[in-house]
Amino acid sequence: MNIEVIEKDNIKVMGFAIKTKIWKSGLAIARLLRRVDKKGTYEQIPNRVDTEIFYGISIDFLKNKGVCSYMFGAEVSSFRNVPADMETRTIPASKYVQLFIKPKDENLCKILKVKKGSNYGVLTRAAYLYLQEKWIPESGYERADMSEVFELYNLKNIEDGIYVCIPIK
Numbered sequence: 001m002n003i004e005v006i007e008k009d010n011i012k013v014m015g016f017a018i019k020t021k022i023w024k025s026g027l028a029i030a031r032l033l034r035r036v037d038k039k040g041t042y043e044q045i046p047n048r049v050d051t052e053i054f055y056g057i058s059i060d061f062l063k064n065k066g067v068c069s070y071m072f073g074a075e076v077s078s079f080r081n082v083p084a085d086m087e088t089r090t091i092p093a094s095k096y097v098q099l100f101i102k103p104k105d106e107n108l109c110k111i112l113k114v115k116k117g118s119n120y121g122v123l124t125r126a127a128y129l130y131l132q133e134k135w136i137p138e139s140g141y142e143r144a145d146m147s148e149v150f151e152l153y154n155l156k157n158i159e160d161g162i163y164v165c166i167p168i169k
């Protein structure tokens with residue numbers, strides 16, 4: 001299993017957001033990503049720092065409040081010229097635990113207790129729960145008091161895997 005502790009500065013993200021009930025989040029996020037992909041609108045995000053890496057930010061997902069928000073966007077150098085259908089968010093600087101996940105990784109799927117080849121929605125949720133409930137408590141770290149957790153996607157090579165990140169202290 002590929003787990004790292006990393007540090008990140010503030011990250012400015014611009015993109016598309018939804019608010020949904022946690023139990024509906026998988027379907028709502030899939031619908032958002034299809035809408036964004038169909039329009040090709042993620043390519044229209046101005047001021048992008050990297051043209052291939054995108055963030056999937058879950059807000060309040062692990063806080064058990066019943067409702068969460070999800071934002072799909074790109075890191076940007078500034079919040080100038082924000083299109084009307086996009087939102088912005090700054091992810092605070094923090095230390096993060098980062099887990100690399102890939103649906104075809106048999107060992108990882110066993111550890112996360114999901115079927116090999118599961119879709120990213122199932123795998124991502126299992127990864128967050130594993131980090132939150134097992135790895136963080138056993139590692140000597142604590143969950144940082146931030147509402148954001150996020151995934152990093154390389155849209156050109158999504159089958160190569162994604163990173164799941166949770167803030168820690």
